[in-house]
Amino acid sequence: MTVTPALLPIDKATLPLFAGIDVGGTNIKIGLVDDTGQPVAFNKISTQQEDGAEKAAERVAETLGDMLAKLGLEPNTVARAGLATPGPMNLATGQLLKPGNLPGWHFAMVRDLFSKATGLPVTFANDANAAAFGEFWSGAGAEVQNMVLVTLGTGVGGGIIIDGRLLVGAHGAGGEVGHIVIDCRDDAPPNSLKLRGTLEGYCGAYGVEARARAALETTGAKSSLSELDDESLTPLAIAKAAEAGDHLAMSIVMETAKLLAIGLASIIHTVDPESVVIGGAMTFGGEGHPLGERFLDEVRRQTSVRIFESLRSEVHMDFARLGGDAGFIGAAGLAREEHRG
């Protein structure tokens, strides 16, 4: 196990620190974040989810101890930990329910387990919500008080910040924007939860692949994608083909932007944010990449024509800035919120 040195010299004025723990099916990201939202140390350990949550909590605690030792800091420099995991979960009791990618952790009382192992009070959050709070605290939403994050990946998730506070919702399901419905037809494609016509069903990785397959079958258009078997027809392959000038591939990318925009119009007319932040692996290269920028421009254009005229120049849309760090930074930020009361 390697422990990174401090990313920045630690200024006493930025204490206390908050620990951010972001649990995924493969890795657990662990960061120490200062009171201004800057990470001062980071590490990553494998989840080894089959060994269960208790063992993982102990390994996280050990790693945190090593990180503090390397920094020459006392454990009491850390005021609180934030723990982000995939849902579904019961936030009130601190219990994980049955997240698909953590079978070994099902029904674990994760908040108590991590609190016991680390000796810290623990704030528990949905990982997508934590990422939204991270972008709000020190990423693409740092200058606004009302923000929506939408993450495009295998699934579509997100989180919502209203007046500087995370919209958790009455049952922890606030900001589950992948499950909003953009297609009311009875035969609309189902998503991973068998809900039909959802944003995730169209703009999640499987949705993009399915639309590409359908386009290849129904249009007679020539496309380099037609040489790929089903396994190889991934969003990355589609992006590469689009970049190489393949018209059908480009139409799939642009259609993804339009379908995302339809979902964004609903979100905007519901919570009316200042800023919509788009993140995740499936942003077609994202910021600074020609295809990613073209995708974002199309999202902006297609959203604009679907929202109130008075909002068109008011709602900003940008790529997320923190990448995979948003979850642990946001978890630390939510711990800070609870610490400050």
Added chain:
Amino acid sequence: MTVTPALLPIDKATLPLFAGIDVGGTNIKIGLVDDTGQPVAFNKISTQQEDGAEKAAERVAETLGDMLAKLGLEPNTVARAGLATPGPMNLATGQLLKPGNLPGWHFAMVRDLFSKATGLPVTFANDANAAAFGEFWSGAGAEVQNMVLVTLGTGVGGGIIIDGRLLVGAHGAGGEVGHIVIDCRDDAPPNSLKLRGTLEGYCGAYGVEARARAALETTGAKSSLSELDDESLTPLAIAKAAEAGDHLAMSIVMETAKLLAIGLASIIHTVDPESVVIGGAMTFGGEGHPLGERFLDEVRRQTSVRIFESLRSEVHMDFARLGGDAGFIGAAGLAREEHRG
């Protein structure tokens, strides 16, 4: 002009009072509401919108003065007024923009005008948001902290309460749930703002009528509705036919429930309320009416299959309770919120 007597004897413990003013295209409702959310006096004057906002403000102030005099109360018993109007508006500056049903008030600085006329500080709100806050404060949402109101009428509007506070949004467009998109097709029907595939476009009065016309044209089904001309084919006529056993009319009512449910699924996965309250003139008779109750049951059933399993027994759906009083009660409630700081 008539002034109603006090609806209830006034208990000093329930002071101060708040004035609630709900402006519509035809009438202005004026209420005095006590500190617990109970209306103690109510009046209604015609808007006479063509005379402009300033004249109306003066007539409202005069009516309020009469109401207080009848109650034997000093003007200083009223701590603040809440003013609800149709949007769009600029909440920050207190200026109305161009609401369709108030052409004579376009761009009026209504908050200042009403404050000057009444001598009271004024809280300004969107009328649908005020109605939502009314139902939350002393109607169907009185026992929850997280609530969504959806009102079905000519338009579809609403409001959202999160953790006991109205979700105003960054530009006053929070809870504009009529404009969420439930149909991503390019040829989906447009609503009054020419936005396509919106909840309002399907479940507003014109949407319901359009679906009935289309069903009469495309299905060969026998229906008593086929005897009506376009003018007579109203939601009320459809409701009456459905109650009389007309199958096509009933299918339109049930389809309205399904389309509403699709919109509700999106709202629920965005803000995760404890309670969804459905109001407005177009609830097919509403509470206590067999067709209204059947409509609501279908909304519940169709929503249930479109949301997370964990939410199905958790999100309550009920009819609004305050009817047309929700707006002035909620306006008074929002005034009280601002008064209490």
